[in-house]
Amino acid sequence: MGRILAVDDELDMLALLKMIIEGYSDHQVAVTNSPVEALELLGKEKYDLVITDLKMPGIDGLELLDRARTMDEDMLVMVITAYGSLESAEEAMARGAFEFITKPFRKEQVLLAIDKAMRWREMVRQNRELKKRLEGQKA
């Protein structure tokens, strides 16, 4: 079971994401419509994945992506973009986003992407542990 933070200024989309993800997977979703609050939450609590809209007032998704990854370089960030703004999605990928999804999307798309992210995270964790163990053996 993973912990996800969803950030979007559209409350409708937030409520929907929460309902879909919690309804169809074991993951827990915290939501906020404020990127500032999102950063506060990231500072306070541990999340496995951040799902964020790109276009938001104040701090936009790209900035949130940068700052989240500065706080935790392993942080996986999935960006959601509105129809017709693929350039910004590409930009987000270039800046280290794990995945992007274009609105509107099917619930399966987001669930699959989350699944992929969680498996990736687990792999990274195991990898690091193995490395540590190897280094321990070498030492």
Add this chain to the structure above:
Amino acid sequence: MPGTIDRLREWFARKRRAPELTAPAAPPVRLLDRYHHYKVLLTANSAILSILADLQTKMNEGFLFDMHYVRTACARLGEEVEALVGALVSMSAGRYGTLEDARREVNRRIELELAGAEVRPGPLALPLKEITEGRFFGGKAEKLGEAVRLGLPVPPGFAVSAYGQKLFFEQAGLEEFIQETVSRANIRDLDSLRRAGEDIRAKILAAPLPEELSRALAEQLACLGARRVSVRSSALQEDSQVSFAGQFESVLNVPRAEVERRYKEVIASQFTPRALYYCRASGFSYQELAMGVLIMQMVDARAAGVLYTADPREGTAATIINSVWGLGSVAVGGHAEPDIYRLEEGWLVSQRVGEKARMHIADAEGGVLEIERPPEMKGPSLKEPQVVQLAALGRAVEKHFGVPQDIEWALDAAGKFSLLQARPLRLMRGKARYRPPQLKGAQVLLGGGVIASRGAAAGPAYLLESERAEEIPPGAVLVTRRALPEYGLAADRVAAVVCEMGSATSHLATVLREAAVPAIFGAKGATSLVTPGALVTVDAYYGNIYAGRREELLQAPREDAVLRQTRAWKMLTRVLKHITPLHLLDPRGENFRPECCTTYHDITRFAHEQAMGELFQVSQNLDAASGARQLKSNIPIAIHVIDLGGGLREGAASRGEVYPEDLRSRPMAAYWRGVSAIGWKGPKPLDLAGFMSVVMGSATGTNVQERLIEENYAIIAEDYLNFSSRLGYHFATIDAYLGTLEDSYVSLTFYGGGAELSRRIRRVQFLTRVLQHLDFRVELKGDSLSARLDGFEPRILEEKLEVLGRLIMVSKQLDVTMDSDALVEQYFQEFVHEGYNLQL
């Protein structure tokens, strides 16, 4: 437009009478100009149709979308429709100006939906009989107003408009306070929402009513003259788009002196945690919550309850009546198990007498008193003739409003029925007919409950003793004694609900159905039979509760009811009513007029249909050199060719008739190669069923023969083809442009046919298989198909056009033979493997 087609026919008839046509000159500038507008129109037309398809796909195929998507799509659509109508108006030298009026009207209605209903100034209070729709008195008051005018038995009363509330909030400075408090609340925290609600309610109750509102209330009360009244919410959105069933207060048996205070209480009742959550999560504005308030003479009810004019679980024809002793509030709140009567075709077919241990009565001091049922009130609360009489009243209401109704009623001491509320019955959506297998040998913990909301779900049982819904953990099966409306707050997170009391007509059931949470009510002994924490499966198809997780029951296709709860989904449903329905089905129909276009789809269909005729009409006013020529070939149908440049061999310019070998239009020549390779085989021999199918399918009364001889138009240029053909009862338009790799395309729209719908659908399924094999992108809707192919070299598109010509010819009247699904695949295999032909 029949007139246009008749004129065209006359014009062509004249041409036929004069075979020695003089050589048509090059199309005049005006025609070319029109061709340009026509191209603009075609582009808009195809953009509109793809936006429509996109909207419906997003809506029906489980997509997540937000208001931004709905707004953007509507805006894009609006622009394309404007371009389309503009192009038609330009093509027709200003005729069809009325289509522009229709477009503006549809646009206005969509904008209105998107903006939400803004409460405008109007009367503060009106007697029920004067209340009509659109005056901001709320759904409940409007419905009752209509019922009064129909002469149905409604207690005398009046209503205060939502504008009254707006005025109250403005003058008392409540608006800013509410907005601030709501936006400060944390939607993830129920306590925070609860506190926000309490702050708002306290502020409302403490504020004085505006003087004019207070005066209006006093005047109406004086006119009414009743000693005691009921004060109920009549929200603008309550009954139509958003169900907050049971969330808004109704105050019964109110003395006149208390009406102002109770009015404020009802107004304040909308700020519940659930409503606040909904407003924030779904993006509803406070304005959309503004409510009217209904004030009616109190009925001192001997019995009361709820009546459904159809079965809400199945939508089947039946009348279901729930009835309790005394005031209905005891049943609505789930405090008593009501009597349930079921009538079919006016006859009482079943009756289940509830316990009704407690009842609500009007207190002499005002308000409602809950008492033990007196011993003399035994047995059913209604006698059979009363049940039948009440059901007839229900039917009368349904007949008038045209859809199944959810009615609150009361029976007074004199034996007279009153209608307290009527609203459209919420039916379960979607897979209502689905039933899982019945389990054998499984341990049934409890059976025989009433299905309040269909479905099946499993989870750990959670026994709730208190009324605190926030204690219910996510994913639990809530097991409780009473069906309290407050439990609706947990609807978003419980797996299922089991109540010992309550009925399918309670508020909680309504909320659970809306949220698609399976629920069984009237499950006697549930709280003692189910062990807290034990895993159980609630089977709200058959009304059983099983120990453990029963996978077989949980296989049901899970409908994305959550998607349907969102504001965006509801908004899309509402705007689509002004967009997708198509009323202009038959160009010969009486309604094929701009004035009858009430949706964007109508406008698009009309404009597209007229546009082609317009290109021809311009030639009526020209001399013989209009550019239209008849194509003579081995195909016995009339094809008129207009060459807009380079479409015909140079020598052909001197003749009024042309031959296939004269075709220089690359797309037309390619398409024609396919058409002539198959040739005209005449109508298919019909089997009896196929014949009947045509008879049934053509019940519109249009003559088959007449349809067969309709004109076919080919507008061609060296690189362009727009060929609109009506072969054997279907309509096909091939639009192709062969320019560069980037802008070349072939598109096809195909619809109609002579046979019944299922056969026509099989035919378009066959077409779809072939077209997809040919790399077309195909969109299917009912018996109509649109397909497009691009991104290929023009040379390849030419080859595909030739196959398309073959395909359209073999499909002529193919629908009548398609009496089984298997033929779709069989024909497909034969067509693609036997040299693009069918040996039928």
